[in-house]
Amino acid sequence: MDAMQKRSATIQDVARQARVGVGTVSRVLNGHPNVTQATREQVLQVIADLGYRPKSAAVTLRTRQTREIGLITDEIATTPFAFDLIRGAQDEAWAHQSILVLINTSGNPDLLNAALDQMYDRQVQGVLYAAMFHQPVNLPDRFRELPAVLVDCYSEDRSLPSVVPNEIQGGQDAVATLLQHGHQRIGFINYTTGQPAVVGRLEGYRRALAAAGVAYDPTLVVQADIASDAVYRTTIRLMQQPNRPTALFCFNDRTAMWAYDALRDLGLRVPEEVAVIGFDNQELLAANLRPPLTTMQLPHYEMGRWAVHHLIAGNPQPSLTAPQVQLDCPLVWRASV
Amino acid sequence: MDAMQKRSATIQDVARQARVGVGTVSRVLNGHPNVTQATREQVLQVIADLGYRPKSAAVTLRTRQTREIGLITDEIATTPFAFDLIRGAQDEAWAHQSILVLINTSGNPDLLNAALDQMYDRQVQGVLYAAMFHQPVNLPDRFRELPAVLVDCYSEDRSLPSVVPNEIQGGQDAVATLLQHGHQRIGFINYTTGQPAVVGRLEGYRRALAAAGVAYDPTLVVQADIASDAVYRTTIRLMQQPNRPTALFCFNDRTAMWAYDALRDLGLRVPEEVAVIGFDNQELLAANLRPPLTTMQLPHYEMGRWAVHHLIAGNPQPSLTAPQVQLDCPLVWRASV
DNA sequence: TTGTATATTGGAATCGATTCCAAACAAGTT
DNA sequence: AACTTGTTTGGAATCGATTCCAATATACAA
Known part of the structure; x- marks a missing residue:
């Protein structure tokens, strides 16, 4: 009507124009019963006419509930x-x-505290805390005062619910795939730290061999710094052993990238002479290597979903039996096996 | 005191305990003048004791202002x-x-509308709209009804403020760098579309040559699909021409990755026999190639900052003279030149 | 001392929703 | 007709902050 509708409509405006009380409008808005079809439609009509939308600040003030979820990340930027x-x-x-x-939070504890303050002030439904790679973390106790879920990390004492990749399954499936393609001597270029991915994938490697009745040969398992000449040199050395492997399981796609280089320099063709399988499924790398790299995908999308789902649908009490979920890493087929 | 402090403290609690009025507490909270040092300290003390923090919902309701900024992304996920x-x-x-x-929004217009609804309901200070690569976009008119800034994209009619990379400067500096290193015949492997990056970087290429007094040779400029055999084959062809270039400027790092492969297969060493420079500075690729790739960095971090800064500090009126800012792409030195 | 100007303070009104209670209404029984 | 019972409805109270106005305190001048 008037071109100068400065302030947006409130529930009062709707009530007035629909000739009903604010209570009735609220009931319509929230789908409560006990409203006759006639008035409901009438109110809905006015709502549409006015383009009315409830302001979330008012709703939150009254109900003490927001429709928002905090996501606190630790330096996740780099990945x-x-x-x-x-x-x-x-x-x-x-x-x-x-x-x-x-x-x-860029890994800054003060920022983390400030972040939590923000979350409190906003009365979020809960928070996710995501690390940049699968690892144990030590979080301030305040995390236990509101619903929280850890993603790609877990608290040492297991008191908070968490969701992480199933490293063992990933390693096992990767190696099983190689075994199924007839490879018996499978090299494993692992990383040097003790992080869950390192020990988990190794465990998966061993289990796959055991399941196939292939003996574990420690000379086929090496460790090297990721994405550095170390991988390159280690690969060269590994491939020059007398019992040279016919397939390589690489700790991650970056590792595989450097292994590719070494193999090329050795004149070994992938996948004809050496099969290679990676981990992480970093599209940018894996899809662009020549040949495109077959790899295990980290379930980041699924972990994000699971975490939010658990926050909203799950019971948020900080019990001692907080679920520690592991999600599978599916195989992504490309051309290196 | 009491172990059962269920509901968190309100400004009323603070006022009562500090034996002052709520108005006074509010004045202290918001740093207004006209509060004696004594009462201020007294109030501050109680605030600290109670661990009181203002609830943002209440503040927003009263002041009609939030301290939040919406960031709407279009399928930015893939990059x-x-x-x-x-x-x-x-x-x-x-x-x-x-x-x-x-x-x-995953590129879904309905989601985009829903996203805007959310932003209205929450009364955000303003919104950023970010595209996944530098491009013109066509946005619903509703964007003009609240403060908005476009990032890595711009509206055709230039009615909304935007910030994008300076493609011309980037291309020019890249090529100038090669020229400074004594290269005269510089190949340019461009992309096939008409997007701003493609035309901008080409323009930069020409300007750099012109500035150095080097004639533009159209046989040195080719186009190919990114990250595919097309780049590989095109590079081979380019390098087998009689006037073979001594340096390559690649549309982006993925292009450079495939060019690397072609050069290697041709037995040409980087950077000794052919210098290569990329664009984008995708750490994951550029830093891990052998040799590590010198490249131009897209100013994503700076664009993000600029956009928020403009939103908060800039005047948000939707004037016809909305600023269209271009930020420079700095050179990142590695080892391929 | 008294009056005026200025600095501090308390507290009611307000923002815009939900919720609860009592009033109004409808339907069904005796 | 009178009385239950159950359904719709209006509107006051509430959530927790800010802001404004009037009241009080203080400082300064005459």
């Missing part, structure tokens, strides 16, 4: 999967009419 | 720079005590 995790979380949140609120 | 942009935006927002609220 390219970050966004899959965020996407998974946001898709699931969206499905519950909720929205993500983001804070990156 | 690894996404997070730099987010980080830049969040760092700047944080500096203004604001927080980012995230929605990814």
Whole structure:
């Protein structure tokens, strides 16, 4: 009507124009019973006419509930999967009419505290804490005062629910795939730290061999710094052994990238002479290598979804039996096996 | 005191315990003048004791202002720079005590509309709209009804403020660098579309040559699909021409990755026999190639910062003279030149 | 001392929703 | 007709902050 509709409509405006009380409008809005079809439609009509939408601040004030979820990330920036995790979380949140609120703490404890303050002030439904790679973390106790789920990390004492990749299954499936393709001597270029991915994937490697009745040969398992000449040199050495492997399981795609280089320099063709399988499925790398790299995918999207789902649907009491979930890493077929 | 402090403290609690009026507490909270040092300290003390923090819902309801900024992304997921942009935006927002609220629309117009609804309901200070690569976009008119800034994209009619990479400068500096290293015949492996990056970088290429007094040779400029055999074959062809270039400027790092392969297969060493420079600075690729790739960095972090800064500090009126900012792409030195 | 100007303070009104209670209404029984 | 019972409805109270106005305290000048 009037071109100058400065302030947006309130529930009062709707009530007045529909000639009903505010209570009735609220009932329509929230789908309560005990409203006759006639008045419901009438109110709905006015709502549409006015383009009325409830302001979330008022709703929150009254109900003490927000439709938002905090996502606190620790330096996740540097890893390219970050966004899959965020996407998974946001898709699931969206499905519950909720929205993500983001804070990156850059590994700074003060920022982490400030982030938690923010989350309290906003009365979020809960928070996710995501690490940049699968690892144990030590978080302030305040995390136990609101619903929280850890993603790609876990608290040492297991008191908080967490969701992480199933490293063992990933390693096992990777190696099983190689075994199925007739490889018996399978090299494993692992990373040097003791992080869960390192020990888990090794365990998977061993289990796959055991399941296939192939003896574990320690000379086929080496460790090297990722994405450095160390991988290159280690690969060369590994491939020049008398019992040279016919396949390589690489700790991750970056490792595989350097292994590729070594193999090329040795004149060994992938996959004809050596099969290679990676881990992480970093599209950018894996899909662009020649030949494209077969690899295990980290379930970042699914972890994000699971975490939000658990936050909203799960019971948020900080019990001692907080679920510690592991999600499988599926195989992504390309051309290196 | 009491172990059962169920409901968190309100401003009323603070006022009561400090034996002052709520108005006084509010004045202390918001740093207003006209409060004696004594009462201020007294109030501050009680606030600290109670661990009181204002609930943002109540503040927003009263002041009609939030401390949050919406970030709407279009399918940005697939690109690894996404997070730099987010980080830049969040760092700047944080500096203004604001927080980012995230929605990814996956390129779905309905979702985009729903996202805007959310932003309205939450009364955000403004929104950023980020595309996954530098491009013109066509956005619904609703974007003009609240403060908005476009990042890595721009509206055709230039009615909304935007910030994008300076493609021309990037191309020019890349080529100038090669020229400075004594290269005269510089091949340019461009992409096939008409997007701003393609035309901008070509323009930069020409300007650099012109500035150095080197004639433009169209046989040195080719186009190919990114990250495919097309780049490989094109590079082979380019390098087998009689006037073979001594340096290559690649449209992006993925292109450079495939060019590397072609050069290797031709037995040409980088950088000794052919210098290579890329674009984008995708750490994951550029830093891990052998030799590590010298490349131009896209200013995602800075674009994120600029956008938030403009939103908060800039004048948000939707004037016809919306600023269209271009940020420089700095050179990142590695070892391929 | 008294009056005026200025600095501090308390507290009611307000923002815009939900929720609860009592009033109004409808339907069914005796 | 009078009385239950159950369904719809209006509107006051509430959530927790800010803001404004009037009241009080203080400082300064005459």
